[in-house]
Amino acid sequence: MLELRDLTVKIDGHVVLKNVNLNIKQGQVHVIMGPNGAGKSSLALTIMGHPDYKVVSGDILFENESVKQLPAFERARKGLFLAFQTPPEIEGVSLTTMLRHSLKSLNKYPGYKQFMQELDKQAMLVNLSKKLLGKSLNQGFSGGEKKRSELLQLLLLNPKLAILDEIDSGLDVDALKALSNIFRARKQASRSCLIITHYSRILNYVKPDFVHVLINGEIKASGDEHLARKIEEQGFKQFLK
Amino acid sequence: MVDYALISGKGLNENIVRQISKDNEEPEWMLRLRLKALKHFFKTPMPSWGLSLDINFDELTYYVKPTERKAASWDEVPEDIRKTFDALGIPEAERQLFAGTGAQFESQIIYAKLKQKFESLGVIFTDMHTAVREHSSIVKQYFGRLLPFTNNKFAALNTAVWSGGLFIYVPKNVVVDLPIHNYFRINMEGIGQFERTLIILEEGAKLDYIEGCTAPMYSKASLHAGLVEVFVKSNARFHYTTIQNWSRNIYNMSMKRALALNNSVITWVDGNFGSKKLMKYPCIILKGDNSKADLLSASFAKNNQEFDIGAKVYHIGKNTKSRILSKSIVKQSLTNYRGLVSIAKGSVNSRASVVCDSLMLDNDSTSSTYPYIFNNEPSAISTHEARVGKVEEDQVFYLTSRGLTKKEALAMILLGFISPVTKELPLDFALELNKIIRLELSNA
Structure with a gap:
């Protein structure tokens, strides 16, 4: 589904990702763990096509096609999605308006009535207050509300591959349970996930196929969920050498 | 060539003023007022502030009366305006009317229908020339009383040479909620180079009035100086929407003033897109106790347009409230906010708030704020906020990551930015405005 080949990325002339390799197959869940500043969010933004992140070597393949030259909207239309760690505020643009346009541009708009019902x-399901659906995006949203808004978008857009950047921070237990259900449903539908996280807490709610450790822009180790346990017990220091 | 029934010569003099007055069969008082205003015009200097205006008054033609309202053939309408009509999806018949080139057949039918309904309510709704002839005593009572020709050079000019414009009189406790704008959309008779509009709402009356249109108005004239006076009496409510989208070759001085008496409410929604240079500061005088005014404006200046716009509110009565909200989008051009809030001593417990937001789309634009606030009443409170912002790259990226193209993302951000103003518009107008914004972006 998504393959990163020897990906090296610079922002403002600084290398933020170095020779990153990753191969996420259909229906798989991969987790990227790493300390602050390791390049986790850079990885997410690069895959989604943020113009500040320049791919200097390597490639990004989505369904066996290179997407590294494509602008973000074309990647989205192919089926990539990023749940942002800190989504921006946009005055006067509501979640409802954005999602309606978004679904239209992805050729998935089911018509007004069905869309509103689905919304x-x-x-x-994600316990997002109906009032917030019509308010300016993220303006005055709490941390948890922002995450729930990202989850709602994930549910409606239903992408082939979802990247979730620190999605669990600020979520309460009920929302985490909802998240768990989302992961399960995606697995059943053979949709893939790339989870980016600092803490291993999210692993209580999803069983990953692979766990990778990202430090200083490099993947230092890959394994199964036992790797995450090890990090929980001993921290990231063990990978520093 | 177009046949004109009457074209005044170039330049401004007493003969032209007499000619205009005679041609419209005006009563003597109007002619005398015009002549006094003309004298005042000659001795008044140009405004010392605002935009620099290199107007040669001797080169202008002040009065053109076409035989029919065929100002030009459709072929003469500039290409960019024709494209806009296409994009807005306006039918052929209507677009010719917008551009002032079409026949008036359709509009006359609608006009007749509206007229009948208005008349049964006692409402007077007619062009200004007819009003001066047929309702002279009412007109005389109000004309120039709110914005006299002594106010400034352009008010003097308008009073001297005005032609075209509207007269609306709503009797006591009459509610007019007809879609008046539909009439305007296709009847351009009311719009002239120096149009003059007078609106009177008697006590408890209600009027929802929309002026102008979202399609660009094509004009051969280089200077427009319209003047609008509105009298809103006790317990009356007036909702005014005005969209200015003149073609990009003209200087536009727009003078508008409204008076609010006890417990009256005025909502003033203003959209500015057209003109080369625009100066416009609608003014509301809150004379009555508990009177209230909302002045909301959205503008989009691009490609070297210069806007010097704002609003003025005078608080005089007790417990008066005003809110000025100005949202400006600026792209390779200049937009200034110039506003005044004045709270008189004795305007007890009054509240005034001013918020002006500018959104810059590039680094070559200029936006300044000149908010003048004078509060002479200790119990009154006035607040002012000004923000100048940019479209953040992260906002655009966020929307593009949801499948929108960069242009669609930008349009969505801009429409969101002006939404506090557009949500006060009737739905079909708001939709047209959205189309304008998209179009302006795709032309840029």
């Missing part, structure tokens, strides 16, 4: 249903 209500899924908002209930």
